[in-house]
Amino acid sequence: MKRGTTFFLKMAVILIGIPILALCIFLVPKIGSFAGELYPDIAYMKSLVLIDMYAAAIPFYLALYQAFKLLSYIDKNQAFSELSVKALKNIKYCAITISTLYLLGMPFYHLMQMRVDPPGITAIGLVIIFTSMVVAGFTAILQRLLQEAINIKSENDFTV
Secondary structure (H helix, E strand, O other): OOHHHHHHHHHHHHHHHHHHHHHHHHHHHHHHHHHHHHOOOOOOHHHHHHHHHHHHHHHHHHHHHHHHHHHHHHHOOOOOOHHHHHHHHHHHHHHHHHHHHHHHHHHHHHHHHHHOOOOOHHHHHHHHHHHHHHHHHHHHHHHHHHHHHHHHHHHHHHHO
């Protein structure tokens, strides 16, 4: 693969991370404060919403880092290596973790939606959960295919 293509994909990975960082800096604190204002009798509501959203950002950035490493392996002609399989496995686990964290936070988002006029908070959470599970499934398939290709390659290396 040409370096230009992987450079473009590396820039895309970086550009994906920037808006999420902006959301974490500017929007997540407002969402936490909003949750605290909706339920002032539940003292820990703001903290739980903040913890859930920031905790989900950590595996997101770990997955982006693993994707960046995977593209670096492709640049170095190590695409068919155990390192690539490990990177895909880590991306899969990160996607499952994001989905699980948002699934655990859904009761809080549902409580917020019950007091908000235009409903949609729960739908956004469900979209995040579904998207993360699709990414996990896709990376699991890629991981298995790459592992099979590595096995076939090693068998061919032994026969020659």
